[in-house]
Amino acid sequence: MTASAWGAPTPAAASPGGYQAGSAIRALQLNDLLEIEKQAAQILPKGGFGYIAGGAGDEWTLRENRAAFERRQIMPRVLTGKGPVDLRTEILGTSIASPVVICPMGGQGLAHVTAEAGMAMGAAAGNTIMTLSTVSTLSMEQVASASSAPKWFQLYLQKDEGVNRELLRRAKAAGYEAIVLTVDSTATGNREADARNQFVFPFPFGNLVSKGTGGDVHALNAAFALKINPKSVEFVIKESGLPVIVKGISSPDDALLAISAGAAAIQVSNHGGRQLDGSPATFTVLPTVAKAVARKVPIIFDSGIRRGQDVFKALASGADIVGLGRPAYYGLALGGWRGVQSVLELLNKELSMVMQLAGTQTVDEAKRTGLV
Numbered sequence: 001m002t003a004s005a006w007g008a009p010t011p012a013a014a015s016p017g018g019y020q021a022g023s024a025i026r027a028l029q030l031n032d033l034l035e036i037e038k039q040a041a042q043i044l045p046k047g048g049f050g051y052i053a054g055g056a057g058d059e060w061t062l063r064e065n066r067a068a069f070e071r072r073q074i075m076p077r078v079l080t081g082k083g084p085v086d087l088r089t090e091i092l093g094t095s096i097a098s099p100v101v102i103c104p105m106g107g108q109g110l111a112h113v114t115a116e117a118g119m120a121m122g123a124a125a126g127n128t129i130m131t132l133s134t135v136s137t138l139s140m141e142q143v144a145s146a147s148s149a150p151k152w153f154q155l156y157l158q159k160d161e162g163v164n165r166e167l168l169r170r171a172k173a174a175g176y177e178a179i180v181l182t183v184d185s186t187a188t189g190n191r192e193a194d195a196r197n198q199f200v201f202p203f204p205f206g207n208l209v210s211k212g213t214g215g216d217v218h219a220l221n222a223a224f225a226l227k228i229n230p231k232s233v234e235f236v237i238k239e240s241g242l243p244v245i246v247k248g249i250s251s252p253d254d255a256l257l258a259i260s261a262g263a264a265a266i267q268v269s270n271h272g273g274r275q276l277d278g279s280p281a282t283f284t285v286l287p288t289v290a291k292a293v294a295r296k297v298p299i300i301f302d303s304g305i306r307r308g309q310d311v312f313k314a315l316a317s318g319a320d321i322v323g324l325g326r327p328a329y330y331g332l333a334l335g336g337w338r339g340v341q342s343v344l345e346l347l348n349k350e351l352s353m354v355m356q357l358a359g360t361q362t363v364d365e366a367k368r369t370g371l372v
């Protein structure tokens with residue numbers, strides 16, 4: 001299948017089970033990545049929007065992920081004579097246009113009829129990496145055929161080792177270049193919006209259809225592994241033969257356990273406030289985790305990134321790159337792959353401006369800057 005086959009929505013795909021996802025393919029006029037959530041709320045069905053936007057419990061951690069950024073400031077540096085800014089960087093040997101990649105997010109058919117194929121094409125247009133979720137709408141093979149740009153595959157470890165082996169084998173065969181092992185989901189977060197909206201997925205998950213998993217997220221979660229430890233990390237490294245990024249780390253002790261087990265990178269993440277409500281913002285824990293990691297492996301940071309300032313602050317606090325979650329999902333809903341590209345462009349434009357005003361020319365210089 002060619003990329004263009006995914007570019008135009010088909011009438012059949014427009015309403016799986018009566019669910020009306022977005023179908024526009026267009027560049028977005030955006031002022032910032034906060035207002036995009038309100039725009040997406042206007043076009044998406046309530047259940048789908050609630051699933052994407054919601055957090056766990058009281059959503060304290062969801063709010064705190066944003067609030068934490070406000071407690072540290074960037075010092076303007078105006079006489080360094082630096083510029084113009086160069087956002088290019090690399091992660092695990094792959095060159096990317098800026099230190100921003102796209103996080104794994106399940107069920108993107110909720111947002112747009114092109115689902116993860118649209119996200120993959122948007123990431124490719126932005127010269128960055130997309131991570132495909134285990135619980136994607138399309139299968140990993142379909143998404144691989146939608147763009148030849150580098151992609152990673154995210155694994156929710158299943159109880160059944162045979163299923164894990166098969167998922168890893170398929171990911172490698174389809175050309176995914178790294179495995180993102182999510183370790184913060186041995187129980188499902190208490191997502192009250194989903195309960196209130198009586199939300200069920202309107203379609204099955206493409207990677208797991210042969211396992212008979214329909215749209216029932218609880219049945220799906222029942223298949224997830226209930227215990228994950230360093231041996232699980234070793235298992236995924238051995239079975240995949242690919243670099244393994246351990247995602248969902250908040251504690252420095254867990255970061256060190258992941259590294260000892262052979263992780264190629266760690267992803268500091270609290271799942272965008274969707275798992276343990278009451279846990280600290282990822283930006284709060286980042287400096288301590290970075291100190292423990294001591295640059296032994298790269299750190300990917302996510303949860304709450306909405307502004308160029310946030311990216312800069314994460315870099316200055318020990319991250320090597322950041323992952324973007326919900327804003328990319330909303331960009332997909334509003335404009336398909338072009339919408340995802342618009343979201344990336346806006347964030348990169350803001351980051352460029354921030355780096356210039358902070359007197360830093362490169363990502364490495366931003367990483368060496370302290371915050372106030």
Ligand SMILES: Cc1cc2nc3c(=O)[nH]c(=O)nc-3n(C[C@H](O)[C@H](O)[C@H](O)COP(=O)(O)O)c2cc1C
Pocket residue numbers: 051052053065103104105106133134135154182247269270271272273274302303304305323324325326327329
């Ligand atoms: C709708 C949605 C679905 C998600 N699905 C997954 C998933 O399947 N696997 C995973 O590891 N993380 C998943 N996440 C978490 C993201 O990878 C990421 O950690 C988080 O969205 C970052 O926070 P942000 O949305 O504030 O940018 C999901 C997040 C959202 C919003």
